[in-house]
Amino acid sequence: MRPPKTELLVILGALTAFAPLSIDMYLPAFPQMEVALGASTDAIQRTLAAFFLGFALGQASYGPVTDRFGRKPPLYFGLGLYVLASIGCALAPSAEALTVLRFVQAVGACSGMVIARAMVRDLFEPRDAARAYSSLMLVTGLAPILAPVIGGAVLVWSGWTTIFWLLAGYAVLALAAVHWRLPETHPADPSRPLAFGRAVVDYARILRDRRYMGYAAGGGLGMAGMFAYIAGSPFVFIDLHGVTAQQYGWVFGLNAIGFVAAAQVNGRLLPAGSHERALRVAMLVQGAAALLLIAAGATGTGGFAGLFAPIFVYVACLGFIMPNAAALAMAPYGRNAGVASALLGTLQFSLAAVASALVGLLHDGSALPMAGTVAAFGLAGLAVNRLLAPAPPPAMPR
Numbered sequence: 513m514r515p516p517k518t519e520l521l522v523i524l525g526a527l528t529a530f531a532p533l534s535i536d537m538y539l540p541a542f543p544q545m546e547v548a549l550g551a552s553t554d555a556i557q558r559t560l561a562a563f564f565l566g567f568a569l570g571q572a573s574y575g576p577v578t579d580r581f582g583r584k585p586p587l588y589f590g591l592g593l594y595v596l597a598s599i600g601c602a603l604a605p606s607a608e609a610l611t612v613l614r615f616v617q618a619v620g621a622c623s624g625m626v627i628a629r630a631m632v633r634d635l636f637e638p639r640d641a642a643r644a645y646s647s648l649m650l651v652t653g654l655a656p657i658l659a660p661v662i663g664g665a666v667l668v669w670s671g672w673t674t675i676f677w678l679l680a681g682y683a684v685l686a687l688a689a690v691h692w693r694l695p696e697t698h699p700a701d702p703s704r705p706l707a708f709g710r711a712v713v714d715y716a717r718i719l720r721d722r723r724y725m726g727y728a729a730g731g732g733l734g735m736a737g738m739f740a741y742i743a744g745s746p747f748v749f750i751d752l753h754g755v756t757a758q759q760y761g762w763v764f765g766l767n768a769i770g771f772v773a774a775a776q777v778n779g780r781l782l783p784a785g786s787h788e789r790a791l792r793v794a795m796l797v798q799g800a801a802a803l804l805l806i807a808a809g810a811t812g813t814g815g816f817a818g819l820f821a822p823i824f825v826y827v828a829c830l831g832f833i834m835p836n837a838a839a840l841a842m843a844p845y846g847r848n849a850g851v852a853s854a855l856l857g858t859l860q861f862s863l864a865a866v867a868s869a870l871v872g873l874l875h876d877g878s879a880l881p882m883a884g885t886v887a888a889f890g891l892a893g894l895a896v897n898r899l900l901a902p903a904p905p906p907a908m909p910r
Contacts (some may be wrong), residue, residue: 514633517671523689523707524631525648527587529655530594530686534563534679535742536659536764540757541672542746546889548672551607553747559873562611564865566618567625568858575854576624576714582700583627583634591687592841598680602673617693622857624686629853634697645835647779656769657672660761667757704793714851724841726901727791728856729863731837733893734798736863737886738827743868744882752879753816767827774831794832795894801825802890809883818877826890833893863889 538545542556549556570590576587597617604610604765632644666674718724745764755763778790779849801822808818838856845852874881 519693520635520695521647523694524628526686526689527628530621530624530683531567532655533682534617535560535739536655537663537679538672538675539660539742539746539764540664540750541667541675543665543750543757544672545610549604549610550606554872554875555607555611555745557868557875559607559611559614561865561869561872562615563618564739564861564868565620565732568613568861568865570619570622571626571854571857571861572715573854574623575851578627578630578854579698579851580701581695583631583698584694584696587623587690587694588687589831590620590627591638591683591690592620593617594620594623595680595683595687596620597709598676598683602676602680620683622861625857628889629838629842629856631697633845634645639640645838658765660764661758662761664756664758664761706866707817714746715855718845718852718855722900723842724844724852726897726899727837727841728859730795730861730893730897730900731791731833732794732856732860732863733889733896734833735830735860735893736867737802737893738830739829739864740867740871740882740885740889741823744871744879744885747875748819748879748882749816755816759826763824767824770824770828771831775826775835778832778835787840790832791836791840792898794829794836795897798826798833799828799894801829801868805883808885809880812879816849819883823886826886 542553546553546557547549574586574590594617597613597620600613601610601617604613628648629645632648636644662678663675666672666678746760749760749763750757774794805819805822805826808814808822812818814821841856842852865884870885871881874885
């Protein structure tokens, strides 16, 4: 018997929450980790870039596997790997060891995002899929709101290693929910050979789809800008503007609230509106926010508020961009939903890895590297979407 729709979405949302929890919960601990591990600011930022890289590369392998063997077996593997890597992160003796373990942790974590997104495509018709993705964002939106707050509270009562022990415990609970409450939505398909050549052909075919790339890469560039903000904000907010670790959690949470609210407005407007129209308007507004952000970062105008306001608008726009871009990109790919989902995530987090690494490489003791990188990726996303998907698509099938 299939669990109720709400329960399914909660479990799938919990699986997609591994990324924001793994990324956001330890952000307030960056200054403490620098001292504890004897590492520089950019060395700790590299642990974040390593997570993005592992998340990107791991997704590419899960796509063909989940289309061949079903959705649940790869989930068991990924979540088990995540548990082990999280324990390793808690015990890491150096920033270099932590960087390697964060990469492995990400390879496990990405199974949840790839397979949850593919399950939405299995369970819902394309027209309903964007609303389902918006519902997932209500669940997963709690993660970036709560994660830095929890991380800041943990730092008051314990050390940064406790954060990784908590993440390991979360993965154990997710494993139990997957085993006992999540149905298999795509039975194993022995007719699909699990071969490297076949995977390359499947990925190459989707990569040649201009409209898919217009949505996937366009939205992914905008999302990468958000991760540049995530990588740079601990230094900019805590070190430059004197925000405490606890206050940082609440500031970060306000941005997440804007993202979640926008995703829910998007879901409620979809029955009467257009996926394409919502995506285009949100990208234009995000581009305007990007220009204001780089101006504030370059001139210092407005101080902390001058940076926070355009960042808030930028992140909120992603609540419209991400569900619509995902639904429009994946709509034509029913049988290959796993591969299409994996490629979508690989593009997004490859770009995120580049963006976060750039913030570290350009680090000069000011807010400009963060602001400039966020703005550059947001504007590039708008340009790519207009170039590769210039006209409204045909109506999405029912």
